[in-house]
Amino acid sequence: MVRDMIREHRNNVWVVRTGYCGQQETTCLERGFISFDPNLHVMDLFGNELMDMKQRPQSYKRYLHFGDKYRDFDQKFRKEFEDAIKDIDYSADRPEMMKKMQRLNGKLKKFDEEVKQFDATMRKFDEFERKEQMKKALLTRLSSPPMAMLDTWAKDMMHFVTDIKTYDIVLLPIMCEKRVAVGRVREPYQYREGKGILSHSRRVDWHDTRVPFENMFFGFDDILKSESLITLLEGDDREFGLGIVVDNTF
Incomplete structure (x- = not known):
């Protein structure tokens, strides 16, 4: 009887991916919603830029300039050190050498502070x-x-x-746990300002939340690899989705 009612109503069955990290899916299940985040698409525009940023050392300019500064100091310090120990009388109490070493030590400390700054x-x-x-990448990519x-x-x-x-059926993939949640849509689309990941959402009654991917x-x-985040199931795939609902007396 339930099967006949569902077939007669001709509900559509949709696969809706809401996120990648699991937080959004979990929130949807806990709060009884299905959400849609257009920002997931935006990230795809910047794949090359993000990989370049990831692979490039974050401090490459800093180390480049630091190397120049260190080499310059090293050359000057070596010359001054050689001049300081030249013609020193090592048989005496060496007060002159001690003064020069103290002065050089002071230069090292000063250089250390300069390096930190x-x-x-x-x-x-x-x-x-x-x-x-x-x-710059955002402006370039988003403009075209x-x-x-x-x-x-x-x-x-x-x-x-x-x-x-x-009353349509939605299948929500829980990507990090490799399972699917099945629910029925209970209200039209709503924009709820300030609701974060649920700003763009629809209320859903979730039933079976542990259908394994396999x-x-x-x-x-x-479908999980598709560029589209929302897929309408047709033919046998749709019948399969409706079958989950019927088998669980949804």
Whole structure:
């Protein structure tokens, strides 16, 4: 009877990916929502820039300038040290040598303080430069994103806001635990300002939250690798999703 009711109602079945790290999925399950975060798409624009930033030493400019400063000091200090010990009478009480050594020791301490100040300044400079590089990349990429990515963004947003209907079935992959949660949509799209990861969301009644990935239909892995975050299931895949609902008397 339940199977017939569901088939007659012709509910759609959707796979909705809400995040990558698990926090967003967990919040959805605990609060009874399904959410959509367009920012997940934005990160894909900066793959090359982020990898370049990751591989480049964060303090490369600082060490570059520090090396020049150290070499300059080392050359001057070596010459001054050689001059200081030249023509010293080692048989005497060596007061002259002691004074020169104290003066050189003072120079070392002063240089150490200069290096610390220089290091702090260059650290701020490196941070500022990295931030400016990222801002430049943001402006460049966001002003002209690839058309294919714009199509994906538009389609996902349209699906989440208007195409997913009340009573539709949603399958939420819990990526970090390799399981799927199954729920039924209970209200239209809502924008809730200031609600963080639930700002763009729809209320959902979650039922079975522990369906293993390996128990899903053939091709489910391909959906998880898709550029789209929201996928409408059709044919046998849709029937499989409805079958989960029926088998659990949802």
